[in-house]
Amino acid sequence: MLNANKPFSLHLDPKLFEPATEEEKAYISRMRPSSTFFRDGCKRLLKNKVATVSMILILLITLAVIILPMVWPYSYESMLGVRPGKPVDSSYNNLAPFTWGKTELKRMEEGEKLFPHIFGTDGHGRDYFIRVVYGARISLAVGFFASIIVLLIGMVIGSVAGYCGGKVDIIIMRIVDIIYSLPDMLVIILLAVVLGKTLNVEGTILEKIGSNVISMFIVFGLLYWVSMARLIRGQILSLREQEYVLSSQATGAKGGWIIRKHLLPNCISVIIISTALQIPNAIFTESFLSFMGLGVNAPMPSLGSLASEALNGITSYTYRLVIPAVVICLIVLSLNLFGDGLRDAFDPKLNA
Amino acid sequence: MSSKMLFYVLKRVLLALLTIWIVITVTFFVMHAVPGGPFVGEKAISKEAQAALEAKYGLDKPLMTQYVTYLRDIVTRFDFGPSLKQRGRQVVAIIADGMKTSARLGVIAALIATVTGIVLGAVAAIRRNTVLDKVIMVITTAFVSMPSFIMGTLLLIIFSVHLGLLPANGAAQGGLILPVITLSLYPMSYITRLTRSSMLDVLGQDYIRTARAKGVSRAKIIFGHAMKNSLIPVITYVGPMLAYIVTGSMVVEQIFAVPGIGRQFISSIINRDYTMIMGTTIILASLIVIMNLVSDILYKIVDPRIEFE
Secondary structure (H helix, E strand, O other), rough: OOOOOOOOOOOOOHHHHOOOOOHHHHHOOOOOOOOOHHHHHHHHHHOHHHHHHHHHHHHHHHHHHHHHHHHHHOOOOOOOOOOOOOOOHHOOOOOOOOOOOOOHHHHHHHOOOOOOOOOOOOOOEEEHHHHHHHHHHHHHHHHHHHHHHHHHHHHHHHHHHHHOOOHHHHHHHHHHHHHHOOOOHHHHHHHHHHEEEEEEOOOOHHHOOOOHHHHHHHHHHHHOOHHHHHHHHHHHOOOOOOOHHHHHHHOOOOHHHHHHHHHHHHHHHHHHHHHHHHHHHHHHHHHHHHHOOOOOOOOOOHHHHHHHHHHHOOOOOOHHHHHHHHHHHHHHHHHHHHHHHHHHOHHHHOOO | OHHHHHHHHHHHHHHHHHHEEEEEEEEHHHOOOOOOOOOOOOOOOHHHHHHHHHHHOOOHHHHHHHHHHHHHHHHHOOOEEEOOOOOOEEEEHHHHHHHEEEEEHHHHHHHHHHHHHHHHHHHHHHOOOOOOOOOOHHHHHHHHHHOOHHHHHHHHHHHHHHHHOOOOOOOOOOOOHHHHHHHHHHHHHHHHHHHHHHHHHHHHHHHHHHHHHHHHHHHHHHHHHHHHHHHHHHHOHHHHHHHHHHHHHHHHHHHHOOOOOHHHHHHHHHOHHHHHHHHHHHHHHHHHHHHHHHHHHHHHHOOOOOHHH
16 A cells, blocks of 8 residues: 555655664564574584584594504504514513513613503404504494495485386385395395305405405495385475475476485485484494404404404403493494484474 | 285285295305305315215206205205205204204293383383483493393303303303393393383373373373383384394304304304205294284284274
8 A cells, every 4th residue: 555544645655765763673683693404403413412422422433543543553463473584472462451572671671662552462462452443443434334335225216216106116115125024134144154255356456345344335235225215215205296396397307306406405314314323233233243253354353353352361351352342332322322313403303 | 804904914924925935045046156165175075075975965956956956845845955064964953953942042032121121111101201211211222232242241251250140151050041131131122212102102192191180090091001002013023123132142142152043053154054054044034034024914903003005
């Protein structure tokens, strides 16, 4: 209405052009900067003390396992008592924490400063501290990369099944059902036994990782994608009915584009949460396999194989079992708690 | 039973059979893909002796013939062939032998886990946000994050190495106590958490409020109204629990030297006893698949609200 007092007049009401009063200004001013979904979630996450502590712990452990092997004076595979051209010095085997071998003691008498063996050495005279650090590195790396593999495969297959629907969906979901009902651990053991023997990685870049770890990745890739695929399919099924997908289709967008640009970003929180919860799962499986001797190849340590080696000297060297056990529990526990915190902070179902 | 229900059961049974067939097929071909065959790597063995051995175990025939024979023997006679390393013994006999110990171990562990899990979960839910609830949740969270081999070895250190209360050898008198505890802690924690959350869910329902408003006693509400419905999700965990116990018992039997099927499985892997590996994998896998099937069907029967796909 142009003029409230004179409804039929075309004259503009001059009051409309007066500067806004303070009261009106306050009405439209922003109380605080608008928040995004991501920032909201981070705020909620940081408020959760347990999750924050776990996150810091994970970051510390990750940094430690990356940096420590670079600066540590001992390596995980060198047997300190073995020197070229000399008989094996067995005084280095099974050193107690903070003690030294014979030649090291001599060098120290001569005034040299040596770094202590914080956790002593193992039965082959290898510095145990760096072996634990290295083992944690292997376990974390396996957990992380296995989850990435699972994520990639599950994301691709799940989104295709969800978006295409129809026959494609039915076929994929039948396959998922069957893999889902396979007893995973038994199949993993079976494949680990066989792949460990059949895979020939000598001479390739993969040699350093070892055939057993690669077979573990293959197994994870083959078996564990199904729950991720199910999850993403479910999300996509509900998202694809949204108007923005229809509008995108109407303007001629291809399926792949819609999935990448519209659908996947909208289920990102679900994806991140379940990937975070997948990592401890993979670490569990890795340590289980290593404990049974099907995991990492010999000189390379993992937390599981360290624990299983320590079983032989359980009465005299109990600490050698306790240390990797504590590390593994700490990693898995903090990852679990962090994943739970992530879910509480980012799950859109709880915000509704 | 409605026809919809019948259709669902039929579908699930077919899927289970298909899964078992896939397990058999995958196991067979995967084991036969190992280079060298089972008799390579033994003490210097002559060509003739190896040929004779292979003929004896039917390994000289084409792969497909072997597969068909293997499958037919399993289906018709439940025969998994002779063990390659324990001369003169059938795989089924060896497995049945180990199963006696393992089944006892597993069943006791499962019962303890279920009962204590439900009780602890219900207590935690009823007394929610109290110190008791927090303590239960912290302990179960810790147990869920602990791999079974760590749990087993820690219990071994504490109770038999340091305190000397219980034997470390599973074959000794009372030797199954520690393995049973080790095996039951993880499923117990899981069931506790499951029961707690579903109980909390149920306690917030309208019919509980109505019962309370009518003046029904607290005990009657919990045991008569809430308990039944909050136990439904626990039924779905029966299958996964069995799977956990089967794989967990491998580790536990290894640690405590229990003469069970898990230990046999590990030693057959180390000895490369191929028929044993195949037989054990197939039987244990089928057991898990069948248990999953039973718990899924039970779940739908118990809770009529759940729709059939």
